[in-house]
Amino acid sequence: MGCCVTNYLTNGKLHSMNQPSFNPKQIISLLNLLIVAVLLLLVVSGGLIASLMIKPGKLPTVAGTATTANKTIQPASPRASTLWEAPLESSLPAGSKGEMIRYGKELIAHTSLYLGPKGTVAQISNGLNCQNCHLQAGTKPFGNNYGGVASTYPQVRARSGRETSIASRVNGCFERSLNGRPLKEDSKEMQAIVAYIKWLGQDVEKGKKPEGAGLATLAYLDEPANPAAGKLLYEQKCVVCHMENGAGLANGDGTEYVYPPLWGDHSYNQGAGLYRLSKFAGYIKANMPFGATYDSPQLSDEEAWHIAAYVNSLPRPSKDLSKDWPDISKKPIDHPFGPYADGFGEEHHKYGPFKPIEEKRRAQAVSN
Ligand code: HEC
Ligand code: HEC
Numbered sequence: 190m191g192c193c194v195t196n197y198l199t200n201g202k203l204h205s206m207n208q209p210s211f212n213p214k215q216i217i218s219l220l221n222l223l224i225v226a227v228l229l230l231l232v233v234s235g236g237l238i239a240s241l242m243i244k245p246g247k248l249p250t251v252a253g254t255a256t257t258a259n260k261t262i263q264p265a266s267p268r269a270s271t272l273w274e275a276p277l278e279s280s281l282p283a284g285s286k287g288e289m290i291r292y293g294k295e296l297i298a299h300t301s302l303y304l305g306p307k308g309t310v311a312q313i314s315n316g317l318n319c320q321n322c323h324l325q326a327g328t329k330p331f332g333n334n335y336g337g338v339a340s341t342y343p344q345v346r347a348r349s350g351r352e353t354s355i356a357s358r359v360n361g362c363f364e365r366s367l368n369g370r371p372l373k374e375d376s377k378e379m380q381a382i383v384a385y386i387k388w389l390g391q392d393v394e395k396g397k398k399p400e401g402a403g404l405a406t407l408a409y410l411d412e413p414a415n416p417a418a419g420k421l422l423y424e425q426k427c428v429v430c431h432m433e434n435g436a437g438l439a440n441g442d443g444t445e446y447v448y449p450p451l452w453g454d455h456s457y458n459q460g461a462g463l464y465r466l467s468k469f470a471g472y473i474k475a476n477m478p479f480g481a482t483y484d485s486p487q488l489s490d491e492e493a494w495h496i497a498a499y500v501n502s503l504p505r506p507s508k509d510l511s512k513d514w515p516d517i518s519k520k521p522i523d524h525p526f527g528p529y530a531d532g533f534g535e536e537h538h539k540y541g542p543f544k545p546i547e548e549k550r551r552a553q554a555v556s557n
Contacts, residue, residue, distance in 0.1 A: 272401030273336035275328040275389050286384070293385025296378055298326045300367070301445045303378065310378060314369030315456070316439070321449040322366060322463065324476060327389065330401035331475035331483035337398035339390025347519035349512075355383050365461040368506045404471040405483055407490045409547070413540040414466055419499025422492050426478050427451075435503060452503040460508035465523045466539065469497035498540050501525075518553075522546050 281287040296303055297319040303310040305317075324332035338355060346353045353361075356379050360371035372379040393399050430448040431437050437450040450456045462468045470493040475483040488496070514520045518530035525539035531553065533546050 272330045273334070273393065273399035275334075275336070276391065281388070289381045289384045290388045291385075292377075293381035293383070293388075294326050296382055297323065297385065299445060304369075304372075305444065307442075307444050311372075313372070314363055314367035316446060317367050317449055317455075317457070318445065319362065319367075321446065322472065327386070329476070329482075331403075331405045331471075333404050333472060333476075334402060335386045335389050336393060337390065337402035339387045340393040340395055340397050340399075347516065348514060350515035355386055359383065359386075362461075365508060366457045366463065368456070368458040368461075368508075401483070404468060405475045407467065407470050407474055407493060409541060409543040410491060410494050411542055411544065413537075413542055414470075414494040414498035416495070416499040416502040416540075419495035419497070419502075422488075422496050423499050426488070426492075427496065430479065435500070451500050452505050454506060456505045458506035458508040459526075460510050460513070464501055464505070464525070465521060466494065466497045466501060466541070467521075467523045467543075469501060470494045473497065494541075501539070522550070 281290055300314065300318040300320070301308065301316045304312070304314050306312055306315070308314075320326055322333050323335065325334075327333070327335035338358070342355045342358060343352050345351065346358075356372075356374045359379065359382055360374075363369050363371050372382075431451045432448070435450060435452040436455065437446050437448040439446050457463050463472060470490070473481075473496060474486055474488055474490065474493040475481065478487055481487040510526055514524070517528055520529060520538075522543050523538060523541070525535055527535050527538070529538065531546055531549050533549070537546065
């Protein structure tokens, strides 16, 4: 790739300097070439080199993109300004309150150091960090961030059928995503995590889930998601970090993952959010391979669904889910365990196609 980028670059630069002597047709094709060059550069260098090589005066549109890219790091999106952003660290309260919030952030980012198999505080979880799934300590747009938590909890959740506080939702992830045991609600660690999550969402209007909070939602495919197609994609796009056997890679002293596991004994269990195809696909679409963002994704929707099907077709810890979804008609469309009120089977609920289930449920709702 290095060779071709350089060629484009050299060509682009030379031609743009000669530009006035070309006829309009040539200029258009040169512009095309330049746009390709700039796009490649954005991918390779985040647009830094691009803005140096192209003089803004000559190509306002292309250079404009490059300039914005420098400012925001990612290519600008028309929605960027309306997305939730975390408060600045500099606005942290002083004293012990600020200390608790900082400790909460540290626990989200490096959960395993404190609470993993070799945790210094307790050994209650599988070695994942919250941040492995709630990226950038739960602040990344569509990176499963916590922007909509303080404003929407406590809430009655259909999974438990009960009112759920932030602390019990956090424990939901400890027991499922971290395949572990719950933290005591009055422990310093739980209080710190809750303090951090509340501080993150302090400016969000009560009851509102801000744009960019949580995960991206992908349109359903017309056909079932296909684990065999997903396997091929996994081998091209994921295997370098998450490994052939899905076990990821731990750091030298085994206290944290460099690349977290995607299946097997040390991964999230069958009760976890990511075990649902729509959540997994939405997560990877905006965040994986590592470095992808919602506005420069590296997977098509279809690829994301197929990879989700592959990863979630492989073995992982189980969990007693018999108390979940006391009202079975409220089970999410992609909850892979029956019984269901809509007449479709487990396989269909796991891999789709989801549109027929959605239509049937809509019809049922109307006739009720
Ligand atoms: C293996 C991935 C994974 C890990 C690790 C993980 N979570 Fe989650 N978490 C999820 C998913 C998926 C959801 C559901 C998101 C959705 O439904 O939009 C979620 C939801 C949440 C929510 C509710 C968000 C909302 O907007 O309703 C909170 C709070 C939360 N997690 C906290 C934590 C904490 C704290 C940790 C670490 C102790 C943690 N999670 C670890 C995957 C994970
Ligand atoms: C360049 C390395 C790299 C590649 C390639 C990559 N990932 Fe990741 N992945 C990571 C890292 C690092 C994390 C943890 C992020 C963090 O803690 O900030 C992660 C986290 C995850 C998680 C959540 C944590 C977990 O273990 O469950 C999932 C799911 C995931 N990746 C799926 C994928 C899929 C699917 C692909 C291929 C489309 C992929 N990744 C490609 C590095 C990578």
